[in-house]
Amino acid sequence: MNALNRRLRMAAVTVLAALAVTACGSTQNATSSGPASTAKGPKVVAASSWEAGFAKAAGATDITVIVPPGVRHAPDYDPKPSDLAKVAEADIVLYAAFEGFAGKIKEAAGSTAKLIEVSLDNAPDKVKAEVLRLGGEFGTAGAAKAWTASFDTEYASLKQKVTGAAKGARPVIVAQAFVAWAADLAGVQPAGVYGPQPPTAGQISELAAKKPQLILDNSAMPGGDALSNVNAKRVVINNFPGQAFDLKAVYTANADAIVTALG
Known part of the structure; x- marks a missing residue:
């Protein structure tokens, strides 16, 4: 027992x-x-996916866009009342001066949201400077700095890929003004620039005289059709990120387009 x-x-x-x-x-x-014990970032409303791409790169995680991704010419978009209602709920509103509806955004923001004008230019140095500036505004400077470091690495890899496709040659490129930055992916400066308006007959003659191999046209403001008689391949460059607001993906897609043209 x-x-x-x-x-x-x-x-x-x-x-x-x-x-x-x-x-x-x-x-x-x-x-x-x-959940991780991290401070919640600001609620950001971006005029378009381009500003949203900068915001995401700078470390913002709560991002709403007014102009739906995929709209051909975002600056001409006419916001609906439901679009402007998003602005009233924002901590920070991002816009570009060239957007025709910027005034409506400012009015809708009232006195609570902080309005920040973004310099939209995908030239690498300008992108990094703007991302770091926005990181300071958002309180996410660490994330912005980490993004710029990774961007340097990825951009260098893309540039190597494009210049490799050129097989040591330096292609002659003419470009629409707002996508001239993309010529740097091929390791060159544009031999000529046109726009933002479609080129005139005189400009077409001058550009043709450069004997370009590639014409970099702007997907949002196409003018390359006017250069159809110029014996060069047309590459459509897109400045705007897609649904994921991934700015790096913009560079990858454009680099691939140039590689294909050089192929």
Whole structure:
């Protein structure tokens, strides 16, 4: 009987020990699976996916866009009342001066949202400077700095890919004014620039005289059709990120387009 009691006591101790371990394990799992203790960033409303791309690169995570991605010419978009209602709920509103509806955004923002004008230019140095500036505005400077460091690495890789496709040659490129930055992916400066308006007959003659290999046209403001008689391949360059607001993806897609043209 004493032996039986000892066995029962041992079994009870074992069960209690197992329950204690399980309880500790549950506590640890709940802690590790909980949300990270990071400060919530600002609620950002961006006029278009271009500003949204800058915002995401700068570390913003709560981003709403007024102009739907994919709209051919975002600056001419006419915001609906429901679009402007988004502005009223924002902490920060990003816009560009050349956007025709910028005035409506300013009016809708009222006195609560902070309005920040963004310099939209995808030239790498300008992008990095603007991303770091916005990171300072958002309180996400660390994330912005990390993005610019990774961007340098990825851009260098893309540039190597494009210049490799040129096989040591330096292609002659003419470009629409707002996408002239993309010539740097091929390691050159544009031999000629046209726009933002479609080129005149005189400008077409001057550009043709450059004997370009590539014409970089702007997807949002196409004018390259006027250069159809120029013996050069037309590459459509897109400045605007897609649904994911991934600014790096813009460079990848444009680099691939240039590589294909050089192929």
